[in-house]
Amino acid sequence: MGRSQTAPCLQCRYRKVRCDRQQDTCGNCKRLELSCSYRRSVSCKETKKQKNESVPPERQRASRACSECRRQKARCSGDLPSCKTCRHRQRACRYTDSNLPADSSQVLKSASALFPIRRQELLGAIDQFFRHLYPIPSFAFLHEPSVRQHCLDGILDQSLALSLAAVTNAYLSTDQRLLQECASWMLRAEAENIQHLHQPSIRRVQTLLLTVHYYIRIGEFARAYMLVGLAARAATALRLNYERPELTFVAQETRRRVIWALTSIDGYFSVGLPEHETISYAIIYQRWPCHEEEFSDGNPQRSTGSIQNLTKANSAKTPNLLSACHQIGKIQRDVMRLTRQLAISEEPLAALPGLVQEIQNDLWRLHDDVELTSQFSISAMARQLEMKHSQWFARYLLTALSWHQVHCDLYRIFLPGYPEAVPSRIMNTTDANFCEHAVRMCHIHVMQVTEILAGVLSLSDTPVLPHYVAVCAYQSARLILFLPSLHSSRPEITTESAIRSANLALSVLHTFFSSTPFAERIITDLEHLVQASVMSPTTARELGYVSSAQSGSGRQRHSQLAVHSLVRQAKFEDDDYEN
Known part of the structure; x- marks a missing residue:
């Protein structure tokens, strides 16, 4: 004989939570997508078997809370890459090795759960970058509307985002704690570039240029010198020194600006010595960069x-x-x-x-x-x-x-x-x-x-x-x-x-x-x-x-x-x- 509707369902009883006793499926089981014992489709035999079983139902919540929820003593959903509470409060959600949700290690790796910058912080860094650094010619190789839109859509390349935020803070921030975090961000972006050294792309070249700027800023000149060589090799592999008229105007202009910014950075090192030159003007067959308004609007009004x-x-x-x-x-x-x-x-x-x-x-x-x-x-x-x-x-x-x-x-x-x-x-x-x-x-x-x-x-x-x-x-x-x-x-x-x-x-x-x-x-x-x-x-x-x-x-x-x-x-x- 089936359990009376006056008693809680088995799932709520095992989980020791209040059951609303709704027909077919209680509210808790419906929300958590559990198999509720109130379902009419369950046979009496199956119901009797469930009653006699002492094994609790499959655990759906996190076995551990994230660091922020533990500190605030708040309920943590254990979601990846960030829990609901942290998403709602726009906090950086972090799981330590001891408090990762159950069976989450592979999911964490694939989802890049530990992306350390909140979107609002990243948007702030983007604002600061384009206001103070972008006017300097060696920084003028990113398309501002595209970067902003990609950030809002959540599709901005992670290494590019990390390097942009790190170099911006390195130039403009005096917060030592933040600067220490920036060092770890930059190492992560640099490692991703090295890992995909054989797969160059525009975004990776841009990330390398930002990385070079970062190391110049903090005084690691030897590291910057070696990385600018990688950036130059990637740029020539992508043939950024040649025009590509079949591309859109913004894509063409981005290529031009990357190669010309590279020559500016190269000038910091070569100072007229060919042996230190990583990119030669003699091999560049690109036009000079266009007017800033054209690039921002994506409308070539004055190129011809x-x-x-x-x-x-x-x-x-x-x-x-x-x-x-x-x-x-x-x-x-x-x-x-x-x-x-x-x-x-x-x-x-x-x-x-x-x-x-x-x-x-x-x-x-x-x-x-x-x-x-x-x-x-x-x-x-x-x-x-x-x-x-x-x-x-x-x-x-x-x-x-x-x-x-x-x-x-x-x-x-x-x-x-x-x-x-x-x-x-x-x-x-x-x-x-x-x-x-x-x-x-x-x-x-x-x-x-x-x-x-x-x-x-x-x-x-x-x-x-x-x-x-x-x-x-x-x-x-x-x-x-x-x-x-x-x-x-x-x-x-x-x-x-x-x-x-x-x-x-x-x-x-x-x-x-x-x-x-x-x-x-x-x-x-x-x-x-x-x-x-x-x-x-x-x-x-x-x-x-x-x-x-x-x-x-x-x-x-x-x-x-x-x-x-x-x-x-x-x-x-x-x-x-x-x-």
Whole structure:
């Protein structure tokens, strides 16, 4: 005879919970999908068998609670990858080895249950990334609308999400606990990339670039150097250096931005030395990046057409400074290579002034193109500082600084006694008027760099500046401290004014880069140089802070790494020899 409806069903009785005694199936059994003893389909024989069995029904809930529910003493559903309580309260749900739900180990692995970032935290990191880091050209390789939508849909690549959050916090957060978590996130993303090294993809290349940025930020330069090589190999394997016209506009532009960002990061290491170069400009057959509005909207409005049409379309728009930054970067690489090649040149070069003029023409051609297409002048210093409240201020600043700094790099090789100067056999055969012109150009452009840096000091609310700002501050200070020692120098270049300008550059470094491992050696070296110059320019020369490179041979000077070179700071050692 069947059990009376006044008694609880067997499932509720075993589980010691209140039974609502509904016909056919009680509410608890229906909710938990258990086999309720009230079901009319169960035969009397089966019912009698169930009554006599002492084995409890299959356990449906977790045998253990997650860490958060245990701490709050709350009921835990034991769901994977996160329990209902944690999902409702938007908390990170974690199961330790001792409190994993029963039979959950395989499910946990397959579901990647321990993804450590809540969606709201990830969205916050995405906001911070695109507001503060994305304007820097070497970070501008992600499509913001796609990243946001993928995050909202829950389909954002986990390694990309982890690396994006980690690098954003590394640059913008001072929370030590969070920074420690970021280190574990980055190791997880890096391990996933290494595991799938033979299966490159755009997302994995982007993750690698973010990983490289992270390790540069925390001072692990050797690790960053090795990983940028992997990123370059993956990029060429995917043929990102070639156009793919059959793809959508956003896909094409993403490929372009990845390869150009890679060249920017590569420049941190190669500094004009082919042996440290991971991606060569000579093998890139991609267009320059398009205007930011086009990429964001996915609408190529200005990618084609005559210069007249471009002028009309862009006259009221912001300039394409991302393209300008990458183009200046390419010219700068050419200047660095020229400087290194001249260091080992055995014969005078009659065509050298002509080569310099070609590079000068490239710089002015770029200047005129930007001004023509956007009514913006790279050389107008006041315009750069007027843009300090713009989202793209980093690009305005970088374009102006690098344009002037490349002029300094180009003409300083004709300053007798300067570390990067051409050998004396070339200097002696160079026209004296041209050398005097080089001194004037160095003075004009180094003063422009100094004035821009003075304006930068007023930007105390700017959380992140590009690394190249530190390089410009250092190199401009070196140059301006050297100029008073030249007999042909202009009267207004005095030792006192040069020291003031160098101290200004030092203030920029202390204000914006004092906590950056990348700039530690730069700051220390410049402090020594300023102190030596205060004593006397002659003392500075004797101590070697100004002309240390001149003491070496041409071969040594060709391969010499600047104090801000990340390869030099990586401190690779070749000492593992067998006795």
